[in-house]
Amino acid sequence: MIGRLGATLVLAAACAADAKLPQVPQAEVSMLRLSAEAPRAATALRRGTRAPTSLAFTLETLEDPAAQAYSVSAEVRWAGDGEPAVTAAIGQVTPFPATGAARFELAVPADAAALLSRVNGRLELELGLVEIDEDRPLRAPLRVEVRDVAWR
Numbered sequence: 438m439i440g441r442l443g444a445t446l447v448l449a450a451a452c453a454a455d456a457k458l459p460q461v462p463q464a465e466v467s468m469l470r471l472s473a474e475a476p477r478a479a480t481a482l483r484r485g486t487r488a489p490t491s492l493a494f495t496l497e498t499l500e501d502p503a504a505q506a507y508s509v510s511a512e513v514r515w516a517g518d519g520e521p522a523v524t525a526a527i528g529q530v531t532p533f534p535a536t537g538a539a540r541f542e543l544a545v546p547a548d549a550a551a552l553l554s555r556v557n558g559r560l561e562l563e564l565g566l567v568e569i570d571e572d573r574p575l576r577a578p579l580r581v582e583v584r585d586v587a588w589r
Contacts, residue, residue: 461489461588462553462560469564469586470499471509473579476566479514480586484560488550489588492527492562497538500580506535506569509583513549517558525549529567540585562586 462485469478496509510529516522528543545553553560564583568575 461485461487463588464562464586467586468582468584471564471566471581471583473566473575473577476575477563478565478583479561479563482513482553482560482562484556485553485588488554489545490550491542491544491589493540493542493585493587493589494564494583495538495540495585496530496532497582497584498532498535498580499582500578501535502578503576504535505573505575505579506531506533507575507579507581508567508569509581510565510567511543512563512565513552514561514563515552515555515558516561517555520558523552524563525552531569542589545588 462482465481465483469480471478492511494511508529508531511527512524513527514522514524525546525548527545527549530541530543532539532541566575566579566581
């Protein structure tokens with residue numbers, strides 16, 4: 438009888454642990470603005486209990502009268518006390534057409550997931566505007582908003 442009771446308690450504890458899903462990292466801010474003059478922006482990440490498998494966000498072109506083509510890159514950076522910073526690319530998206538708002542989702546590569554799994558140090562998500570062609574640098578006015586950043 439005690440053996441069954443013990444087994445039941447262990448099973449109940451395991452079910453309770455499964456019911457509480459681990460949390461993925463969360464961005465400190467919910468919206469970042471990028472522009473031709475300031476093409477990169479970063480936000481600190483609050484640590485989660487597991488590494489995410491994807492990064493989703495909404496991208497909206499706010500101002501682009503020249504209808505420039507661009508991409509938005511995403512990377513994660515980890516910095517520890519007295520250790521050099523380590524960066525891992527997550528990927529990039531290219532909106533087409535580059536008008537209005539669109540939702541994108543990038544798979545998180547293994548090296549980025551490894552950084553997001555570190556329990557010490559500081560984590561940041563950095564997003565940046567990238568020109569499609571090196572011969573055609575981005576020029577003002579170009580303003581893009583990235584919002585609803587979510588790790589899954």
